[in-house]
Amino acid sequence: MEIGVYGVHFPPFELATGAAAGAEAAGMDFIIYGDQLCFTHPSSLWTPDITDVATLLPTFNAFMDAGPIIAAAAAQTSTIKFHYGVIDAVRRPPSVIAQSLLTLDHATKGRVRLLLANGENKQMKPYGIARKGANEKLSDSLRMVQKFLRTTDPVSDEGIVWKHKDAIVAVHPYGDTPPPVYVAGGGPEVLELIGKYADGWFTYIPGASEDTPERFAEDVATVREHAERAGRDPGSIKISVTMITVLDEDEANLAELREHPFVLWNTMLATPTSATYTRWGLTHPYGENWMFSRDCIPPWISREEALDVCARTPREAIDKVQFVGTSAQVLERLAPYLDLGVIDELSLVNYAELCGVKYMASAGEAIVALLSKVKGIEPATGPGVTTLVTEGLST
Template sequence: MKDLEIGVPGQIMPPAERAVDLARRAESEGFDALWWPCHLMGWHPDSIWTPDMSPLAATQPSSHVYFDPLLMMGAVGSQTETIKVGAVVTDLIRRHPAMVANMALTLDHLTKGRAILGLGSGEMMNVTPYGMSFDRPVGRLEEGIEIIRALWAADGPIDYEGRFHRLRGAVLGLSPYGPAPPPIWTAAHGPRMLRITGRLADGWLPTKLAPEVYAESLATIRQASVAAGRSADTVTPGLLAYVLAAPDETTLRRMQEAPLLRAIMVMLPPQIFRELGVEPPEGFHELIPASVPRDRAEAIIAGIPPKVVDYYCFCGTPEQIAEEVRTYYKAGLRHLIMWNVTAFGDPELAGWSFRAMREVKDILKGDA
């Protein structure tokens, strides 16, 4: 699979000086991209971020520690040579589209054309606690991308009349580093977001969904691209894949029981829980993780069986993980982000798991 790009997370927390060292190592090891999430608040409630739930809590006091992705992209991208850097993903609620347009072009210059602007509709937990409205997030994203593209394409002042934004004589004089502006990739799952991706984006970054659904969603994107007068293969098919590496089946099953790992599964849409025969965590997406009380958090975790982890993560040995990735490659995948969550299952396997990620990469890159 020589045309499959493989990315991994960048350094998301202090010490910042490690970020460049780790990036250069990833570059030398043959990884294609580094990605940073955009969070003010993490998924784990404070009430369960305790040593009795995971040894991680003893060494990291808060579960809400995140560097800003765009700043880290600039810091790392300016100190590396070939590896791409991206945000997975930021939103256009907390960040005004005009400012993002300028920041992305600045990153384009700092990285000499290696920056990817990942955008999504946002998450309530990163918006409402900070005094901003989460009203109609998809509409805001669509308008925002239109504004970014209009500013990038303009050679003078532009006007824009939208539901959420109105621009009058707006200018952006900075030009791209190369012949084209940085690519925009979107985190899309639902039909409307898929159509927006086909019409306005350059890449697609969903989280894991069944291979056949991945193929169907990609077909929707390609149809939307053609309808917008673009090539059917304009959009690069990506995937944010949570990876749970284990040396054997017994260890894997034990890790899938870990509370902090099961807690991450709340990101799944309710319909996926139902398809797996599990009642979805009622109302969780309307709650703010930092304020979820202990008894409520424990009840949510208790209602998420290990089979949900098995569905949402690429699980097993490096060979098993690579085999599952191949099914997505056949469905159209061309850029895989391996997000290692093994430490939530067993912190003692963290070091081994990163070696396993390199092995997965080598297996996949070696495929004909």
């Protein structure tokens, strides 16, 4: 099982690219550089009275383009792999996605993977881009990008939305095989799409699996069944999982973090839809039939609305949506997922680090301790991502 972390997206550029070198030194197998224009949490909550990290970083919405970061980071590293994305299939046509991916394949000397999805409205609606037809565009893009990766000859394909006639992307892959294409998301249509065409499935736990390893196992089985029906080797599809965590080695810190607005907001959003709350017997703050990717535009949400949502978020959901605890406690909760033996790649997001400077050191220790235990190695002594970020922010 490969182990990875999320990279740094904000300036200075040297900090963002240096995160890959730090992750490589810490023994990580891969690093994820996301494709975003704004963060998942409301900008109105990024104030010093809620988190003093805001005094070091004026905005958490300063997402630089992942492509140049990966290209520059590749020149500073030799073994770590790069996850490019999640790239949405709405804002870029398949030919552009394929061209960018193949360019990064050469820049990294074969160390890049694409994460593809139907995208979030927060990257579209404020910028005058319609998300309508996102699922259809994802279906077209996955199939067409795979074609462009496998031939330099003209490609014709009559998709649902994207239509190609003798279209050429003549950049060949760096090595003997093209870079893998994973799909992020869930639901019956997406899982079928992954089984038919994708090289991997990118998902998150515990919220996306409704806090049950059994549901996660069922979804993996569904992907593999669709692959078998399509005449593919079910075992060839990689399962890449991100853990959503609130990790800290200090129990007193954890008690504070459970009531922090950032943790509560994440508790509200990190399920596929609000229907998950209903199945848990809980009431979602935004009611039924609410979906973060479709309905939430964080920069448009006022401070009053955000804090009200946090206040009305059921505390019983905190541990269902994220792994909260010390490295030992989280490892115990993670064990049933690992025991399934189906996870090929494991990464994590730790929201404790956003909640205050006081949490950064112990949260970083918890990350290294947890990933080292999962990987079965002694904690690395090299500069990790957290160390680099903390030093960079202080500078």
